[in-house]
Amino acid sequence: MTAAAGADRVSVLVLVLGFLAATHALLPGGSPREELQYQVVIALGWGHLIGALPFRRLRGRAPAELLLGVVTAAVLFALYAAAVGTWPGIVLVALAVSTWHTFENEAALPRAYSSAMVPGPIPRHLAAHWLPLGASALVGAWSLESAGGAELLAVSQLPIPLAPIARGTCVFAGLAAQLPPRSPLRSLTGGMLVAAASAPASWTAGWLGLADLFVLVTLHHLLAWLFFAVRRAERLARQGRRQAARKLWIRLLLAHGLSLGVCAGLVLVPAPALDPARALVLAPGVYLFWSVLHVAQTALTRGLEAPHGPG
Numbered sequence: 001m002t003a004a005a006g007a008d009r010v011s012v013l014v015l016v017l018g019f020l021a022a023t024h025a026l027l028p029g030g031s032p033r034e035e036l037q038y039q040v041v042i043a044l045g046w047g048h049l050i051g052a053l054p055f056r057r058l059r060g061r062a063p064a065e066l067l068l069g070v071v072t073a074a075v076l077f078a079l080y081a082a083a084v085g086t087w088p089g090i091v092l093v094a095l096a097v098s099t100w101h102t103f104e105n106e107a108a109l110p111r112a113y114s115s116a117m118v119p120g121p122i123p124r125h126l127a128a129h130w131l132p133l134g135a136s137a138l139v140g141a142w143s144l145e146s147a148g149g150a151e152l153l154a155v156s157q158l159p160i161p162l163a164p165i166a167r168g169t170c171v172f173a174g175l176a177a178q179l180p181p182r183s184p185l186r187s188l189t190g191g192m193l194v195a196a197a198s199a200p201a202s203w204t205a206g207w208l209g210l211a212d213l214f215v216l217v218t219l220h221h222l223l224a225w226l227f228f229a230v231r232r233a234e235r236l237a238r239q240g241r242r243q244a245a246r247k248l249w250i251r252l253l254l255a256h257g258l259s260l261g262v263c264a265g266l267v268l269v270p271a272p273a274l275d276p277a278r279a280l281v282l283a284p285g286v287y288l289f290w291s292v293l294h295v296a297q298t299a300l301t302r303g304l305e306a307p308h309g310p311g
Contacts, residue, residue, distance in 0.1 A: 016220050038214065045259075047252075049290055052294060092152060102221040104132045107132055113231070121305040130173045130190070131173070143210055146204075146210045266278045
């Protein structure tokens with residue numbers, strides 16, 4: 001890991017934990033704090049989703065293809081909304097997908113810092129996915145055992161014991177991480193996952209809410225990519241590619257400025273006429289749907305790494 005990657009990781013972790021600590025200190029109550037946490041993260045998150053759109057590729061598409069993409073996304077969203085009405089727990093599935101995306105990227109970004117500042121393809125070897133899978137399963141178990149997650153499951157009336165399954169998956173992934181190829185950090189992380197998954201649910205369920213977990217996962221991902229994009233723009237400028245650096249800065253500022261401005265307006269202007277817009281823009285369940293589409297889009301863009309043939 002490069003010094004820049006290490007410094008950015010520490011900075012992101014400090015900011016995320018600082019935000020959580022500040023919201024808990026300033027708003028000790030449940031609902032107001034959760035609402036603020038969701039609003040801040042989602043406002044920043046829309047900038048991430050917009051900034052990741054492949055505008056260069058879209059410019060070369062025929063209008064009919066673009067229309068088909070929009071209609072497909074709208075139909076999928078309608079199906080998702082209908083499913084949420086029947087089984088609200090599907091929101092937790094969307095959070096699980098987003099969580100896996102965060103931890104897989106957490107493993108991929110250090111390699112990107114060391115190369116061309118472009119995330120490489122998704123690893124083909126199963127061993128590369130044990131730790132992201134285990135971490136995602138652990139967050140999933142904590143989400144299911146939180147008050148908010150338990151309420152969603154109760155409404156969904158799902159007979160499957162999802163939390164124990166998630167904890168078992170975490171233990172399995174942590175043990176699988178001890179297999180070759182081994183490294184001290186990999187073995188330590190796998191052992192920590194096993195220990196965390198083996199701890200009683202009461203250790204986290206009483207104080208770690210669903211909104212807190214949303215912040216831990218989503219805000220960490222958003223800030224990590226924002227730091228990475230800034231580093232990439234700086235490297236482009238040092239390489240003399242000032243136009244490319246300028247375009248990246250403009251893309252970052254426009255995407256995040258637009259999302260923050262719209263979300264701030266919806267929060268600060270309490271007009272009843274804006275309630276439908278607030279539901280579509282600031283609701284965590286809605287945001288998570290588009291986050292899942294973002295995961296699919298970026299996975300297709302990166303692709304799988306080439307198989308390693310016999311030389």
